[in-house]
Amino acid sequence: MTPTNRRNLMFRAMALGAVTTLPACKMTEADNSSLTDQFKHAMLAWDDKVQEALFDPHTLAPTFRPDQITNPPRFNAFYDISQAPVVDPATYTLALGGQIQNKTPWSVSALNALPQHSQITRLICVEGWRVIGQWSGVRLSDFLRHVGADLTCKYVSFKCADGYYSSIDMPSALHPQTILALNFLNAPLTPPFGAPVRLRIPVKLGFKNPKSLVHLAVTNVYPGGYWEDQGYDWYSGS
Amino acid sequence: MLAKTEKPRVIHPWPVRLTHWLNAVAIIMMIGSGWQIYDASPLFGFTFPGLITIGGWLGGAIAWHLAFMWLLVINGLLYFGYSGISGHFAKFFPLSPASVWADLRAAFRMDLKHETGVYNAVQKLLYLGVMFAGVVIVISGLGIWKPVQLWFFTDLCGGYFIARYVHFFAMAAIAIFVAIHLALVLLVPKVLPPMITGGRISS
Incomplete structure (x- = not known):
């Protein structure tokens, strides 16, 4: 994808995002920008502390049988499936930033050369529905150690080819079931479902599983997220 | 007296x-x-x-x-x-199906005496029922919120998928209770002030 193409796509995505979320933004800003908004923010911050305390790095998300897999998978994004970004896996690179020693960008084949892990897990959407899928790829903990990331940092942040972005806490990033997924059902990811690389993190809600990653950073500066900045609970752990 | x-x-x-x-x-x-x-x-x-x-x-x-x-x-x-x-809980007992049936029939005949400070059998059943729904809605809610970390609540409800239905029906039970509760307060409005002021048993 040429830079202009990507920028077009990002603007289109951002415009779409702005249009679809405008009523919500207007409502929160116009009606409850004062006390109720502050109250909700304070309570969500408290909920996030509780969720951090509840998080046990040794508790695994449930796994399922192959016959329980939802196929075809369910598409979900802040835009229609026809608008999903198409990234050329041959020229694709995952850029690295923040507190990482070796920031050399990663190609799909380089990621494929790292130890692979497969999981049949459940993805729960913040809306309530759930799907079961088989993803495989590189453990994020392996990857972060491999590139010399500062594991004492608080956050791992992600940027996507469609302008989407999100971030997770370091303990959840190091969970053994948190992977940089390359395959679904043992075949490379397809464009609407996060090709060529997506985050698959069963200890978080679906919107914390960003697709078509183009940038990964480790940081102590709160990175927020596309939905998180609009009022979704940041931690959103399962 | x-x-x-x-x-x-x-x-x-x-x-x-x-x-x-x-x-x-x-x-x-x-x-x-x-x-x-x-x-x-x-x-x-x-x-x-x-x-x-x-x-x-x-x-x-x-x-x-x-x-x-x-x-x-x-x-x-x-x-x-x-x-x-x-010892407040003692007010909800004893409770038997026969007493519920008798009080229900009396209520529909408009013949159920309102004894101040005493719950009739239908009230006991409704209050205990809504308390049970309250426990179920919290357990299923925790199971939906944290199906990984609080998996035992999710499992108790039959898994994440079923927990959403359990949560919904517990909500429905509470909503029906609230409707009956409000309807009865409208029918016997003198029960409302004591819930604010405390009231006094004087007879």
Whole structure:
């Protein structure tokens, strides 16, 4: 994808995002920008502390049988499936930033050369529905150690080819079931479902599983997220 | 006529009144925001109209839901703690199917005497029933919120998928209770002031 193409796509995505979320933004800003908004923010911050305390790095998300897999998978994004970004896996690179020693960008084949892990897990959407899928790829903990990331940092942040972005806490990033997924059902990811690389993190809600990653950073500066900045609970752990 | 020299007893002690009204606020906020959350991915072929939901959109509704769940749970624990220690729970017993049937029939004949400070068998059943629904809604809610870390609550409800239905039906039970409860207060309005002031048993 040429830079202009990507920028077009990002603007289109951002415009779409702005249009679809405008009523919500207007409502929160116009009606409850004062006390109720502050109250909700304070309570969500408290909920996030509780969720951090509840998080046990040794508790695994449930796994399922192959016959329980939802196929075809369910598409979900802040835009229609026809608008999903198409990234050329041959020229694709995952850029690295923040507190990482070796920031050399990663190609799909380089990621494929790292130890692979497969999981049949459940993805729960913040809306309530759930799907079961088989993803495989590189453990994020392996990857972060491999590139010399500062594991004492608080956050791992992600940027996507469609302008989407999100971030997770370091303990959840190091969970053994948190992977940089390359395959679904043992075949490379397809464009609407996060090709060529997506985050698959069963200890978080679906919107914390960003697709078509183009940038990964480790940081102590709160990175927020596309939905998180609009009022979704940041931690959103399962 | 007061029995001997006893001081007049309050109908509703202040902890019951306080937890009752806090619970009313919690239930309104939880059900209103819960309906908005339901609308994002309906379990059945209907959605709740925006006019009667709270939060404006899914993110706002979740924020309210995750805020007022603390009021619901802490207030509920205070009520159960108080009721257990003070003996308030004894007012819901004894309870038998025969007494419920008798009082239900009397109620439909408009022949059920309202005894101040005493629950009839139908009231006992309804109050115990809504308390049970309250326990179920908290367990299923925790199971939906944290199906990985609090997996035992999810499993108790038959898994994440079924837990959403359990949560919905517990909500429906509480909503039906609230409707009956309010209808009865409208029918016998003199029961409302004592729930605010405490009232006195004087006869």
